[in-house]
Amino acid sequence: MTEQTNSGSMQPPIVDVIDERLNRQSWFRRMLSRPDLGAFAGAVLVFVFFAFTAGGTGMFAADGVMNWLTVTAQLMIIGTGAALLMIGGEFDLSVGSMIGFAGMVIAIPTIYFHVPVGVSVILAFVMAMAIGALNGYIIVRTRLPSFIVTLASLYILRGLTIALSIVFTNRTIVSGLKQYSNESFVASLFAAKLFPGFFQWLADNGIINRLPNGAPAVSGLPMLLVWAVVIAVIAHVVLMKTRVGNWIFASGGDANAARNVGVPVSAIKISLFMVTAFCATVFAACQVFEFGSAASDRGLLKEFEAIIAAVIGGCLLTGGYGSVVGACLGALIFGVVQMGILFTGAPSDWFQVFLGAMLLIAVLFNSSIRRRVTGER
Amino acid sequence: MTTAMRTASPEDVTWPQGWGRPLIEVRELTKHFGPVVALSGVSMTVRAGEVHCLLGDNGAGKSTMIKTLSGVYRPTGGDFVVDGTPVTFSSPREALDAGIATVFQDLAMIPLLSITRNFFMGREPVRRFGPLSFMDMAFANRIAREEMRRIGIDVRDPEQAVGTLSGGERQCVAIARAVYFGAKVLILDEPTSALGVAQTSMVLKFIRQVRQKGLGVIFITHNVRHAYAVGDRFTILNRGRTLGTFAKAEIGLEELQTKMAGDKELQDLSEELGGTV
Amino acid sequence: MKSALLRGVLIAATVIAGVATTASSAFADNERFVFVSHAPDSDSWWNVIKNALKNAEHDEGVKVEYRNPPTGDIADMARIIQQATASNPNGIVTTIADFDVLQSAIQGAVAKGIPVITVNSGTAEQSKKLGALMHIGQPEYDAGKGAGERAKAAGVTHFLCVNHYITNAASVERCQGYADGLGVKLGDQMLDSGLDPTEVYNKVKAFLASHPDTNGILALGPNSADPTIKYLRDTGSASKFKSVISFDLDGDISKAIKDGIVSAAIDQQPYLQGYLPIVFLTQYVRYGVIPSNNVNTGPGFVTKDNIAMVEKLAGEYR
Numbered sequence: 001m002t003e004q005t006n007s008g009s010m011q012p013p014i015v016d017v018i019d020e021r022l023n024r025q026s027w028f029r030r031m032l033s034r035p036d037l038g039a040f041a042g043a044v045l046v047f048v049f050f051a052f053t054a055g056g057t058g059m060f061a062a063d064g065v066m067n068w069l070t071v072t073a074q075l076m077i078i079g080t081g082a083a084l085l086m087i088g089g090e091f092d093l094s095v096g097s098m099i100g101f102a103g104m105v106i107a108i109p110t111i112y113f114h115v116p117v118g119v120s121v122i123l124a125f126v127m128a129m130a131i132g133a134l135n136g137y138i139i140v141r142t143r144l145p146s147f148i149v150t151l152a153s154l155y156i157l158r159g160l161t162i163a164l165s166i167v168f169t170n171r172t173i174v175s176g177l178k179q180y181s182n183e184s185f186v187a188s189l190f191a192a193k194l195f196p197g198f199f200q201w202l203a204d205n206g207i208i209n210r211l212p213n214g215a216p217a218v219s220g221l222p223m224l225l226v227w228a229v230v231i232a233v234i235a236h237v238v239l240m241k242t243r244v245g246n247w248i249f250a251s252g253g254d255a256n257a258a259r260n261v262g263v264p265v266s267a268i269k270i271s272l273f274m275v276t277a278f279c280a281t282v283f284a285a286c287q288v289f290e291f292g293s294a295a296s297d298r299g300l301l302k303e304f305e306a307i308i309a310a311v312i313g314g315c316l317l318t319g320g321y322g323s324v325v326g327a328c329l330g331a332l333i334f335g336v337v338q339m340g341i342l343f344t345g346a347p348s349d350w351f352q353v354f355l356g357a358m359l360l361i362a363v364l365f366n367s368s369i370r371r372r373v374t375g376e377r
Numbered sequence: 378m379t380t381a382m383r384t385a386s387p388e389d390v391t392w393p394q395g396w397g398r399p400l401i402e403v404r405e406l407t408k409h410f411g412p413v414v415a416l417s418g419v420s421m422t423v424r425a426g427e428v429h430c431l432l433g434d435n436g437a438g439k440s441t442m443i444k445t446l447s448g449v450y451r452p453t454g455g456d457f458v459v460d461g462t463p464v465t466f467s468s469p470r471e472a473l474d475a476g477i478a479t480v481f482q483d484l485a486m487i488p489l490l491s492i493t494r495n496f497f498m499g500r501e502p503v504r505r506f507g508p509l510s511f512m513d514m515a516f517a518n519r520i521a522r523e524e525m526r527r528i529g530i531d532v533r534d535p536e537q538a539v540g541t542l543s544g545g546e547r548q549c550v551a552i553a554r555a556v557y558f559g560a561k562v563l564i565l566d567e568p569t570s571a572l573g574v575a576q577t578s579m580v581l582k583f584i585r586q587v588r589q590k591g592l593g594v595i596f597i598t599h600n601v602r603h604a605y606a607v608g609d610r611f612t613i614l615n616r617g618r619t620l621g622t623f624a625k626a627e628i629g630l631e632e633l634q635t636k637m638a639g640d641k642e643l644q645d646l647s648e649e650l651g652g653t654v
Numbered sequence: 655m656k657s658a659l660l661r662g663v664l665i666a667a668t669v670i671a672g673v674a675t676t677a678s679s680a681f682a683d684n685e686r687f688v689f690v691s692h693a694p695d696s697d698s699w700w701n702v703i704k705n706a707l708k709n710a711e712h713d714e715g716v717k718v719e720y721r722n723p724p725t726g727d728i729a730d731m732a733r734i735i736q737q738a739t740a741s742n743p744n745g746i747v748t749t750i751a752d753f754d755v756l757q758s759a760i761q762g763a764v765a766k767g768i769p770v771i772t773v774n775s776g777t778a779e780q781s782k783k784l785g786a787l788m789h790i791g792q793p794e795y796d797a798g799k800g801a802g803e804r805a806k807a808a809g810v811t812h813f814l815c816v817n818h819y820i821t822n823a824a825s826v827e828r829c830q831g832y833a834d835g836l837g838v839k840l841g842d843q844m845l846d847s848g849l850d851p852t853e854v855y856n857k858v859k860a861f862l863a864s865h866p867d868t869n870g871i872l873a874l875g876p877n878s879a880d881p882t883i884k885y886l887r888d889t890g891s892a893s894k895f896k897s898v899i900s901f902d903l904d905g906d907i908s909k910a911i912k913d914g915i916v917s918a919a920i921d922q923q924p925y926l927q928g929y930l931p932i933v934f935l936t937q938y939v940r941y942g943v944i945p946s947n948n949v950n951t952g953p954g955f956v957t958k959d960n961i962a963m964v965e966k967l968a969g970e971y972r
Contacts, residue, residue: 057741063766064740071733170821173728175754212767241511243501250498253487260449260481261499262470287729291755300725321489342737345686345719349704352695352724 035314036326042312042362043329046336049358054343062208063217064343072335073228074283076328078302079309080228080235081279083327085272086310087239089252089319090139090146092276094131095306097157099299102128102284104161107174107294110181117177118186125281131157132277136270154303161296178292190227190282191289193220224286231279236324248272253320309334312362333362398425399461400562400593401446401477406455408441415441417617418455423562423593428584430604431597432637433614439597442614443566446595447479448472460561470499478555479564486547488540492532493521495539496554524553528583545576549583562593569603581607601634613637685716685745685939687932688738692751692775694726698969699924705970706928714936719743728752735759745769745935750776750784760784769938771931774924778948787944790930792922792952797901798828800953801872801920802835805897808917810836810870814861815844816878818854825874828901832872843868847878854881862891873900879916880906886915903956903964911961921964922952925971 050059058064078095085092105124109115115123135153139146165172181187196219202208203216211217239245250258251265258265280299288294313330315322337358346354401423408416416438423429433439444450445457448466457464459475466472469479486495497517503510521535528549530542539547548568555563565584569577584607588594598604604611611628613620613636620636628636689707693700704720711718721738723730728751736759738746746763750756750772763770764785772781773790781789805813813836815829826844833840845861847854858881862868873879879900886892892915900907901920910916930949938944956964964972 059740061740063736063762067733067737067740070736173752175752178754211765213765215765217766237511241514243503243510243512246494246498246501246512249490249494250487253489257481257487258498260447260469260479262468262473263499291729291732291752291758293752293754295728295752297725298727298729300727316489320487339733339737342719342721342734343741345717345741347719 035321035323036329037314038365038367039313039326039329039333039362042365043333043336045365046333046340046358046362050336050340050343054340057343057345059340059343061217062202066218066222068335068339070222070224071339072332073222073225074286075305075309075331075335076228077224077231077283077286078276078279078306079313079327079331080232080324081276082303082306083310083313083315083322083324084235084239084248085276086307086315086317086319087252087322088248088269088272089255090136090269090272091150091307092132092135092273093147093150093303094135094153094157095276095280096299096302096304097154097161098128098131098277098280099284099287099302100294100296101131101157101161102281103288103294103298104165104174104296106285106288107177108165108168111174111176112169114180117181117184121186121190121285124285125278128277128281129274132273132275133270135277136273139273140266140269158296165296172297173293173295175293177288177294181289181292187289188223190223190285192223194223194226196220222286222290224290227282227286231282232324232328235275239324244268249320251319305334308359312359334359337362397427399423400425400459401595402456402458403446404456404458406442406445406457407453408445408450409453415617416445416452419614419617419619421612421619421622423595425561425593426588426591427609428588428594428596428607430608430611431595431614432599432601432604432611432633434599434637436616437614438617439599439614440566441617443479443481443564443595443597446472447477447564473558473560476559476561477564478558478560478562479566480548480551480555480568481566486539486551489538491536492525492539492542492550493517493535496521496524496535496550496557500558520557524557525550528553528586529579543576545572545579548572548580552580552583552587556587556590556592560592562595563587564595564597566597567599568596569598569600577603599637601630601637605630605633685714685936686719686743687716687745687747687935688719688721688741688743689928689931690731690735690738690746690748691720691722692726692728692731692749693722695722695724697726701969702924702971703928706925707932710929710932710936714932716744716932716936718932728755732756732759735763739763739766739768742766743768744939745771747771747773747931747935749774750780753780757784760786769935771935773927773931781948787938788934788948790927790934790949790951793950794824794827795831795834796950797920797922797953798831798833798872799835800831800955801899801918802832802837804835804918804955805832805870805872805899806836808870808897810897811838812865812867813838813843813870813872814858814865814868815840816847816854816858816871816873816882817844818847818849818874818878820844820846828874829872836870847881849877851877851881851884854878855885858882858885869894869896871895871898873898875901876904876907880904883907883910883915886910903968908956908961908965911956911958914958917957919956920952921954921956921972923954923972924951926951 059068082092082095102124105127106120109120109123110117131153135150138144139149162172165174199208199216199218199220203210209217239248247258247263247268250263251268255265284298287298309330310322310327311317311330312333313322313326313328315327337355341351341354341358399422404420406416406419407414419438419442421429421431431439431442441450445452448469448471451465451467459477464475466475472479487498493514502513502516504513518535522532525532525535530546530549539550542550552563552565568580572580581603584594584596596604596608608625610622610624611633612622623633691700691703700722707718707720721734723734731751732755735746735748735756739759739762746768748756748760748770753776760770761784770784770786771788771790772784772786776789776791778789778793813832815832817825817829819825829844830840833843845857847857854877871882873882883906886898892898898916899918899920900916903919903921907916907919911919930951934944
C-alpha cells in the first residue's frame, strides 16, 4: 500500500529529460549548500596566506608539514567528536579535563601498580566513556543545558585528576612510562611511526629533507595521524550514510519532533557523549605514549579548540547542521594557523591576537559564503 | 447545553465500497492534569475513508484530545479502541506502529534537514553489508522525489533543506510521509492555521486525495470553512466534551458555525460582523 | 552589505599579512634564534626574561622569537620546539620543564644540527644527555650550598630548613646543599611544612620550641618564608637567629630584608638566563666559540645593601 503505482491520473508524468536538467542544477546547488564549503574556502585562504608570509621558512618542508599536521590530527580527533555532539544538539566542555584524566588513568596504574599497560588503557577507555555516559544521562534526564552540566564536569574531572594523582603518587606529573610500555603492542598502537623505510627512501631520493646524519627529517607516519583519519572517516560514514546519522541530525534539529517519530533521542545523545569521551581518551593515549608521561594539567582548554574546529567547519552552535568533513577542515585551519603564525615569526606578545584575528577571518569568510549560497538571512 | 446529543450513524453518509469500517472508537474519554480537567467525556468514531473534522474554539480540549490519541498523553479514563482492540499507548511510537500518524501543529519537520532525511526520519531504509547496515540514500532520495511529485510539488533536489519549502509544502511533506509509511488514521493538527489562501487550498486538496485512499483523517481546526470544504463528518468539542457528531448532509455551514460558537452572544456578534468569524 | 563584510575581511587579511611579513623580513639578514619557555601566558616572572631577550636582540643585532605554550601545557611546548626546529633557526634556547616530554623534540633539533642551549629548569646532566651545548640556570644543590656558606660565615650551628614542597626532589637538594655548606648533617633539620600558611606557622613554632639551639633558617620560597617571617615578627625573636635566608623574593620578604629580619634572599637572576644564551649562541654561530662549562646564574643574593636597586628594577630586569 505504500507504493501507489496505479493512481496515475493524479500524478504529473515523469519526464526523463526534465529530470536530467534538474539533476545538473541540483548537483551545483548541492555543492554550494554543503556545510563544509565555507571551511574549505577558509582552508584555501589560510594556505594562500601562509604561502606568501611563511613560504621560505621551512613550514612546507617535510618536518614543517609534519609539525602542523600533527597539531591538526590531534585537533581532528577531538574536533570530530565535538562536531558529532554539536550536530546532535549538545556541547561537551569536559573534553580537556577528560584528556588529563584519561592520561593519568593510563600512567598511574602502569607505573605505580605495575598493571599491564594494555589493561590500563582499557581501564582508561571504560572509565572515560562511563563518565561521558553519566554526563549524557544527567543532561537527558534533567534537561539541563549541556553547557552547564559539562562545565561542572570540567571542574570535577580536573580536580579529581589532580587530587587522585597526589593521593596515589604525591606528584602531578607522572613520568617514566616508557620503560613499561617500550616495545609493547599497545604503545605502538598509539605512538608508532609507520613506514620508516618509505620515509628513508623519500629522503634518499631527495623528495623530503634529510638530517646531517642521513636520517630523514620525518622518520615515519605517526599513529596519531592514522587515528585521526580513521576516526574522521568512520564518523563521516556514520553521520552521512547510516540511520544513526539521520537520528543524530534529527536529535539536534528538533528533539521533540524526532521523539514523536520514534527516534531514540536520549540513547543517541548519551552515546554521543560517550563518543566525545572516547575521542578524548584516544587523544590522551597518543600523547601519553608519545611523550612517556602524563600530567594532570594536560588538555587545558582543548575543549574550546575542539568546539572552535567544529564551528569553523560549519557546525551550527544550535545543533542539527554540520559535517565531519567540515570539522576536519576546521581542525586543519586551526592547526595551520596556530603553527603557521610561529613560522612567520610574528612577535610573540601579539601571537594570540593574530591567532584570534585569523580565526575570526576564517569564520566570517566561512559564514558569509554559507549565507550567500543557502540564502539564509 | 442547547443541542441534544446525537451521533450521525454511518448510514447517513454514502460510503464507497468497502469503506466505513470504524478505525478509531473513543468513548467517554477523560483526561485530568492534577485538579485540572482537560477532557471530561469525549466520544467519537473515525471510519476508513472519511475526513472527520474535530471542531472547537481555543481551550475546548482539541490539543489534549490529539495528544491522547497520538500516544503523547495517557487517558485518565474511558475507552480507546483501535480496529476493534482496546489500546493504551505509552509513546507516540506505539501509536505510530498501530497506524495512527499525527502531523503536529509545530510540524514534525526539521527545517535544517533535507527533505529525504525528514521524510524517512525514524524509519530509514537500510541496506546490509554483512554486519554493517547503511542508509540507502539512493532509494530514499528516489522515493522522496517521487512522493513529492505525486503531491504536485516539484522538488529540484530531495536533498535540499526542508526550510526552503513553503509552509503548505511542508505540511504536505509531513502528510505524504505518514501516508507512505502506512498510516491508517491521520491526525492533522491545525494544518491550515498558518497558511495563505493558495497554500491552504493546496493542503485541503491533498487531504481529500489522502481520503480517496481509504484512510481515516481527523482534521482538527477552528476554521469552519476549511473544515466544511473537505469534511465528511464533524464532531464539535466544547469545554472538554463532545457536543455531537454531524454528517455533512445534515448540517449547513451556518449551523455548524453556530454550534461551534456554542454561545448565543458570540453568534449574534458573528452575524453583526457579517459572518466572518 | 554582504560584500562590504567580505571586503572588510579581505582588507583585514591584507593588513595582518603585511604586519606579519614586515615582522619576519625586518631581521631577514641576521641570525634568528627561538627561545621556548614552559610558562603559561599568565606567568609574569618571565617578563624579566623577555626584557633580557630584547636587550640581547639589540646588543647582538640578532632576531629572537620568544615562544611559550599559552596554557603551560608541556605537550604543546614539545610541538613548539618541533615547529622551531622545522623553521631552521640559527639556534634554539629551551627550558627542560619535563625531560620525558621534551626529550625527543630537543633531540630532534640537535639531530638537525641546530645549536641548543637549555636554561632555567632541568639539570646539567639532563642538558648533556639531550646533546645541548650547555645549561644556564641555578643548580638547586649549589644554591643551597651558597646559602649554607653564608650562614656559616654568620655563625650558624643549628638550622631549620622549611620545605613547603617536600615531594619535589629539587627542594630536598636545596636543604642538603645548605647543610653541606654549613658543614653539618641534614638530619631532622628539614621540616615538611605543607603549603597552608597557618600550618606552616604552627609547624615552625613547634619545631623551634623543641629545638631551642636553632640559630639559622632557610625557607625554600615565599610559601614557606612568609609565615616564618610572620612568626619571627609576632614573637620578636628575629635577633635570636644569625641568618635567615629565603629562596626568591616577594613583598613580604623584601620588607623583611629592609627590616633586618631576613638576612638574604636567593636570586637566580633570570635576566642572565635570557641574555646569556643569546650572547653565547651568537658568538657560537658567528665565530664558533662558546664557554665549555655550564653557567650558574644563581645563587645571587639580595641583601639590605642592594635591595633598593632590586626593588626599583623588579619585574623588569630583576
